[in-house]
Structures are given as structure tokens and as C-alpha cells.
Amino acid sequence: MGLALARGLVATDPSVRKRLRLSGRDASRVSKTAGGLGVGWARSNGEAVRGAATVVLAVKPQILPEVLDEIRTEISPRTTVLSIAAGVPTTMIESTLGPKVGVVRAMPNVAASVRASATGFCLGRSARPIDRRRARAILEPVGTVVEVDENLMDAVTGLSGTGPLYLFLILEGLSDAGVKVGLSRAVATQLATQTLAGSAEVVRATGEHPAKLRDLVTSPGGTAITALHSLERSGLKAMLLDAVEAATHRSEELGRRWQALRSTSAPNAESAR
Ligand SMILES: NC(=O)c1ccc[n+]([C@@H]2O[C@H](COP(=O)([O-])OP(=O)(O)OC[C@H]3O[C@@H](n4cnc5c(N)ncnc54)[C@H](OP(=O)(O)O)[C@@H]3O)[C@@H](O)[C@H]2O)c1
Incomplete structure (x- = not known):
């Protein structure tokens, strides 16, 4: 780093x-x-x-x-x-x-x-x-x-410090999904990666709330609403909320443990990462 x-x-x-x-x-x-x-x-x-x-x-x-x-x-x-x-x-x-x-x-x-x-x-x-x-x-x-x-540094750790993990996992899942529906691994990974980067760029460039952009790409009876139904049933958003909250709590816990070890001068304090 x-x-x-x-x-x-x-x-x-x-x-x-x-x-x-x-x-x-x-x-x-x-x-x-x-x-x-x-x-x-x-x-x-x-x-x-x-x-x-x-x-x-x-x-x-x-x-x-x-x-x-x-x-x-x-x-x-x-x-x-x-x-x-x-x-x-x-x-x-x-x-x-x-x-x-x-x-x-x-x-x-x-x-x-x-x-x-x-x-x-x-x-x-x-x-x-x-x-x-x-x-x-x-x-x-x-x-x-x-x-x-x-006092928000643990929240930063839970969201963006740990964030690449969530998105690597999502990319892995999308790449697997592409393979499942018949694409080669290379093509699936390339399309998934660019889709993630491009979607993030749209949010950044427009400054719109992601929910509004999602609504724009959801046409009646189309593929997006069908996929959305499936994702909502699986609870994707709740999973992300849980993951960020858990990582934030873990960061707080490691910080407390590290400080306690430090205050007793223990040499092998556990890393917070
Ligand atoms: N990696 C991440 O994604 C990330 C994200 C946010 C924050 N951080 C933080 O960034 C810090 C570094 O993480 P990292 O992942 O880059 O670790 P790293 O790859 O292990 O790098 C640590 C560096 O510190 C050097 N070092 C070890 N003992 C030293 C000493 N006594 N004096 C001077 N240099 C010494 C190491 O040298 P040697 O290679 O010779 O041992 C190595 O170059 C950590 O505190 C971590 O919490 C990392």
C-alpha cells in the first residue's frame, strides 16, 4: 500500500x-x-x-x-x-x-x-x-x-475498505452466471467487469440515486423486472446491508482489542485487517 x-x-x-x-x-x-x-x-x-x-x-x-x-x-x-x-x-x-x-x-x-x-x-x-x-x-x-x-472510520472500513471483497464476489458470481448461460469464462468476466465499471460510472456521472437509475432500466414485462424479482426474493440488498454492518462491527471490535493489547504492552497485537 x-x-x-x-x-x-x-x-x-x-x-x-x-x-x-x-x-x-x-x-x-x-x-x-x-x-x-x-x-x-x-x-x-x-x-x-x-x-x-x-x-x-x-x-x-x-x-x-x-x-x-x-x-x-x-x-x-x-x-x-x-x-x-x-x-x-x-x-x-x-x-x-x-x-x-x-x-x-x-x-x-x-x-x-x-x-x-x-x-x-x-x-x-x-x-x-x-x-x-x-x-x-x-x-x-x-x-x-x-x-x-x-468515529466513522470503522464505517468507512466496513463499506469501502472491505468493499473490494463484496464486488470481487459479485463479479465472480456474474462471471459464473455468464458461463452458466453459455459464454466463455473470458467473455463472461470481461462483460461482467465492464458492466460493473460502467454502471458505477453512470451513478457517478449523473449523481442520481441508484434506485432511480434502476427504475430507468426496468421496462414492463422485460428482463430487468424478471431478474429484479429473483434478486429481491434472494434478499441481495439485505445481504449487502448485513455484510457492511458486520464488517463495521468487526472493525470496531478489532480496534478495541488492539487498543487493549497495546495498553497492556503486549507485543503481538492482532492486525485490524
Ligand atoms: N492492503 C490493503 O488493502 C490495505 C487497505 C487499507 C489499509 N491498509 C493498511 O496499510 C498498511 C500496510 O498494509 P499492506 O497491505 O501494504 O501490508 P504489507 O504489504 O505487508 O506492507 C507493509 C510494509 O511494511 C514494511 N515493514 C515491515 N516492518 C517494517 C519496519 N519495522 N520498518 C519499516 N517498514 C516495515 C514491510 O516490509 P517487508 O516487506 O520487508 O516486511 C512492507 O513493505 C497496514 O497498516 C494496513 O492495515 C492496507
Whole structure:
């Protein structure tokens, strides 16, 4: 995910190469990756963030405490700290780096790798307008960005963070369905994928409520109303409501568990993803 953000930045503004530094666990891998992108790299996390205006934390939640300890002395109240670690509250980052540090917490999704993420983000209590601008400058090159209050980050996780899973499953089902009615797998997957992307684009371009658009394609006695009857009987919409609600609750639960483990300093806190 960190690499996706770096690629997005470089693609949007190649001059950023001079200002971007990567770090990671394996120096030879980091140097190779940085070389491929044409950006700088550092042998340690502390060295990577030294003097940086913005620091992006893209490690697994359970590794975050050790990384925060490594960078703590290099962070000042002027630094923007953008964390994408799922389930980690801004207060936890502030408690290590200092209450005056501008912390931004974001939840992108896997589509960031193709620069089509739906990303929610929130500001920590000391974050200033410049922290918001810096975070947006990093998140916008990989997709659509929406700001929410921190208490809605679990809902963002349930809807768009976990969202690719729902749609991959729907695409798999539609692809199977195409095969069932006689299409080849390749043709079925191609048609299903473009139908999903095209339908999303219609909603985006018109700004209409999806129910209105659905009504427009439902002609009397036609295929759409027949399929709709079948989907309503199967309860597709209720299934989606249940799934997003369950994922949101799971995100809340993992966040609580992670914080409890953290407060007792257990080293192996479970990842929130
Ligand atoms: N993947 C998603 O769809 C997604 C969506 C939303 C949020 N997130 C969040 O994004 C974060 C990264 O997830 P990911 O899926 O990208 O995980 P990942 O593929 O495992 O990447 C984590 C990166 O952190 C590096 N790393 C490990 N220990 C480190 C250390 N001590 N110092 C510096 N770098 C270190 C890893 O390097 P090595 O490879 O050398 O171990 C790896 O490059 C997580 O907090 C996750 O919750 C992910």
C-alpha cells in the first residue's frame, strides 16, 4: 500500500522524486524498489523521516509501535504524520509522538494499486489545515478521497475498505452466471467487469440515486423486472446491508482489542485487517 502511494505521487508530480524517501525492513529490497521508482531511500526509519514535512506510516498495525519509537525524536509539531494502519486511532499515535503533532488517519482500499481507491480519512485533534492539504496531496493521486469524523472510520472500513471483497464476489458470481448461460469464462468476466465499471460510472456521472437509475432500466414485462424479482426474493440488498454492518462491527471490535493489547504492552497485537 505504501508503494502504491509512492507510485501515485511520482506519476502525478515527477519532481516529487527528489523529495521522497522510502524505508523498510530489508535495505537491499528498499534500495531496489527506490531505484526502480527513481526516489531516495534510507537505511533506517529515523533517517527516512529526518527533516521531512510529511511522514507516511504504511506498516501493519502491530508493527506501528516499534516504528513510532524509532522515529519519535525526528518528529516535530510541524510534521504531518499520515497513518494508513487499519484500526489505529490518532490518539494512539499522538500518545507516542506528542499531542501537538498533526496526525491524519486514512483508510484506502486495494484499488489504490491501480489509482482507483475510495479512501476515507480523518484528522487528529492537533491537525491543521496544512496537515489536511498534505494528506490529500498523497491520497488523491491514488483515488477518491472523503473526509469523515474519526468515529466513522470503522464505517468507512466496513463499506469501502472491505468493499473490494463484496464486488470481487459479485463479479465472480456474474462471471459464473455468464458461463452458466453459455459464454466463455473470458467473455463472461470481461462483460461482467465492464458492466460493473460502467454502471458505477453512470451513478457517478449523473449523481442520481441508484434506485432511480434502476427504475430507468426496468421496462414492463422485460428482463430487468424478471431478474429484479429473483434478486429481491434472494434478499441481495439485505445481504449487502448485513455484510457492511458486520464488517463495521468487526472493525470496531478489532480496534478495541488492539487498543487493549497495546495498553497492556503486549507485543503481538492482532492486525485490524
Ligand atoms: N492492503 C490493503 O488493502 C490495505 C487497505 C487499507 C489499509 N491498509 C493498511 O496499510 C498498511 C500496510 O498494509 P499492506 O497491505 O501494504 O501490508 P504489507 O504489504 O505487508 O506492507 C507493509 C510494509 O511494511 C514494511 N515493514 C515491515 N516492518 C517494517 C519496519 N519495522 N520498518 C519499516 N517498514 C516495515 C514491510 O516490509 P517487508 O516487506 O520487508 O516486511 C512492507 O513493505 C497496514 O497498516 C494496513 O492495515 C492496507
